[in-house]
Amino acid sequence: MTRFRLNRRDASFDGDPEMPLLWYLRDHAGLTGSKFGCGVGQCGACTVHVDGQAVRSCVFPMGGMEGREIVTIEGLGGDGLHPVQRAWIEEDVPQCGYCQAGQIMAAASLLQHTPSPSDADIASIGNLCRCGTYPRIRRAIKRAAAMAGDDRSET
Ligand code: FES
Numbered sequence: 511m512t513r514f515r516l517n518r519r520d521a522s523f524d525g526d527p528e529m530p531l532l533w534y535l536r537d538h539a540g541l542t543g544s545k546f547g548c549g550v551g552q553c554g555a556c557t558v559h560v561d562g563q564a565v566r567s568c569v570f571p572m573g574g575m576e577g578r579e580i581v582t583i584e585g586l587g588g589d590g591l592h593p594v595q596r597a598w599i600e601e602d603v604p605q606c607g608y609c610q611a612g613q614i615m616a617a618a619s620l621l622q623h624t625p626s627p628s629d630a631d632i633a634s635i636g637n638l639c640r641c642g643t644y645p646r647i648r649r650a651i652k653r654a655a656a657m658a659g660d661d662r663s664e665t
């Protein structure tokens with residue numbers, strides 16, 4: 511039995527330890543916000559947070575989840591919207607939307623570690639978007655960084 515936290519709740523799994531985290535999230539936990547794109551860790555559509563780091567859940571086996579803290583797009587904002595989600599709405603980022611949960615999770619992780627990211631920092635995320643929303647993603651990440659800065663200066 512593998513025990514872990516999923517979106518701030520206790521969870522467990524006693525199936526195949528080789529099952530990728532993405533399969534567990536979508537097929538067992540009913541959390542379908544994380545998408546299957548390439549299945550080989552290249553596109554980022556499946557990005558979630560594990561212990562605060564953005565990981566590509568299609569290549570992360572359930573056997574490695576013991577004691578970990580997993581957050582998906584469904585749990586990112588807690589009871590409301592995360593600043594990155596607010597910025598995404600304000601910049602009207604998505605086109606088809608398929609890659610966007612992964613983009614948001616990757617952006618939230620970047621901002622946690624790099625509060626004022628440069629264009630190069632943002633480009634280094636490397637999540638793919640077939641619709642080419644990269645300029646709006648860049649603007650939204652900078653908007654979220656500014657919002658977080660405003661929040662910090664108010665406290
Ligand atoms: S589906 Fe996981 S990186 Fe593409």
Ligand code: FES
Binds near residue numbers: 605607608642643
């Ligand atoms: S919005 Fe369509 S793939 Fe990114």
